[in-house]
Amino acid sequence: MSATIENHWLFGYFKPFVSHRVETLRHISTLGDVTRFRLLMGVNYMVSDPQLIAQVLLDPENIFIKNRGFWSxxxxxxxxxxxxxxxxxxxxxxxxxxPAFQSKTVQTYFSQMISEVDQYVCTWRTGECISVHQSMMEITLNVLNACLFNVEFADVKKQIVECIKQLESQFSLRVVRPFGFQSKWPSKINKDYWAALTKLETIVKQFINNVRAKNDDKTLLDKLVNARDEGSGGLDDNEIRDELITLILAGHDTTSITVSWALYLLSQHPHLIATLRMEWSTLDPQNLDYNSLVKLPLTRGVLRETLRLYPPAYIIGREPLVDTQIGGVKIPKSFAVVISPYAMGRDERFYKEPEKFIPQRWNEEFEKTLPRFAFIPFGGGKRTCIGEHFAMAEAAILLWRIIGKYDIEYTDNKPLQPAPVMTLTPAPFNLKVHAV
Structure with missing residues (x-):
């Protein structure tokens, strides 16, 4: 989609940011290594050079924190x-x-991941149109529960999905509203939001109570509930609630979005599917290790190329605790520092033909020359996404089990567009599946 990106004398880039968010971020990233820009009255600094991004994300001086103006x-x-x-x-x-997200631990989840994916996709019938992102969201929630929670899930899954949809439908408004207090107005949209959050909290608290009654120590949820720390005495119910909701909302999102985009891209490049199937023909579901799956050349290339083009976390925000400089540009204390994995992934300095889906580009020679912080779909430094290994393994398994069983056909005559909220979600779309 082409968009006219204009910097208004009063409102800055606010209008194009609302209507064409990722295009606006990409446009600003081309203006310099460090670019000052406004959204309404808010001054921000976009960092678009890998070495300078490293300065912010590695943060050797411990002066950068998550952007409070946004996350509050x-x-x-x-x-x-x-x-x-x-x-x-x-x-x-x-x-x-x-520990629950280390690659060696993630490998112990493989049989559960495969089982949950197979149970879901085996119900698809030849000629059926699948609502892709909806299906990926449901599968990844099933996997999340099987691997990390192990609670009675079937009866509440539909409610959780509806709560997620309701909450995420409001995220975009919260991102662009100029005043935080607007979220407190007793409007219908806010009432629906609070009702969904209350419902999700009720479900999560029931999970916690059920786990506490079992007094087990097998899953991540068990460990959070029963944690004991010499300094703090463990987590209280509010802390556990916060991490469970974070896992439910953020934990399924990365994989469901990545696989949705990957399936769409493969539907547009069907010649790759036969090669993928050949690559997967040597896999044994009973003897699968992390490296043998995630590091298969084309599988890895498809996932990395998808994450380059459509990183779920398309914007990263930080702010300095003190006045500082980035690339010779003074950044005042508490001002927003913006990094865009989306813009970096489409930067012609690092990627030839950046708009094209070319999984084969991800070979050893290319990766040796690619600056470390030119590809940051999971962030970097100490705040690198904790679920990176989990998400990559789950995404690889989803592609393997879906593309291994079905040919896919995109049913719209228009290219799929992003519908970015907090993450780079695709617009709703269907794929017609045909059993192989």
Missing amino acids: RFDDIFGQGLVISEGTIWKKHRKLMA
Whole structure:
């Protein structure tokens, strides 16, 4: 989609940011390595050079935190979950949760991931039109529960999906509303939002109570509920609630969005599907390790190319705790620093023909020359997404089990467009499936 991106003398880039968000971010990224820009009265600084991005994300001086002006709009949802928290709370929660997301632990989830995916997709019939993102969301929630929660899920899954849809439908408004208090107005849209959040909290609290009654120690949820820390005594119910809602909202999102885009892209490049099937022909579902799946050349290339073109986390925000400089540009304390994985992934300095889907570009020679922070779909530094290994393994399994069983046909005559909210969700679309 082409868009006219204009910098208004009073409102800055606010209007195009609302209507053409990713195009606006990409446009600003071309204006310099560090570019000052306004959204209404808010001054921001876009960083578009890999070395300077490294300065912000690696943060050797410990002066950058998550952008409070943005994330404070979502305190009621995420509380002190990993996506928002800072300092000692973030370190404590990250330490408790990190073991469940290490690659060696993720490998132990493979049989559950495969089982959940197969149970879902085996119900598809030849000629059926599948609502892709809806289906991927349901599958990834099933996988999340099977691997990390292991609670009675079937009866409440539909309610959780509806709550997620209702909450996410409001995220875009919260991003662009100039005043945070607008979220408190007793409008119908806000009442629906609060009702969905209350419902989700009720479900999550029931999960916590059920796990506490079992007193087990097998899953991540068990460990969060029963955690004991010498300094803090463990997590209270509010802290557990924050992490569960963070996992439910953010934990399924990366994979469901990535696989939705990957399936669409493969439907537009069907010649790749036969090669993928040949690559997967040597896989044994009973003896699968992390590297043998995720590092298959074309599988890996398809996933990385999808994440380059359509990174779910298309914008990263930080702010400095003190006045600082980035690339010789003075950044005042508390001003927003913006990094766009979407813009970096389409930067002609690093990618030939950046608009084209070319999974084969991801070979050893190319990756040796690619600057580390020119490809950042999972962020970087200490705040790298904790679920990166989980998401990559789950996405690879989803592609393997879906494309291995079905040919896919895109049913619209228009190219699929993003519908970005907090993440780079695709607009609703269908694929017609045909059993192989």
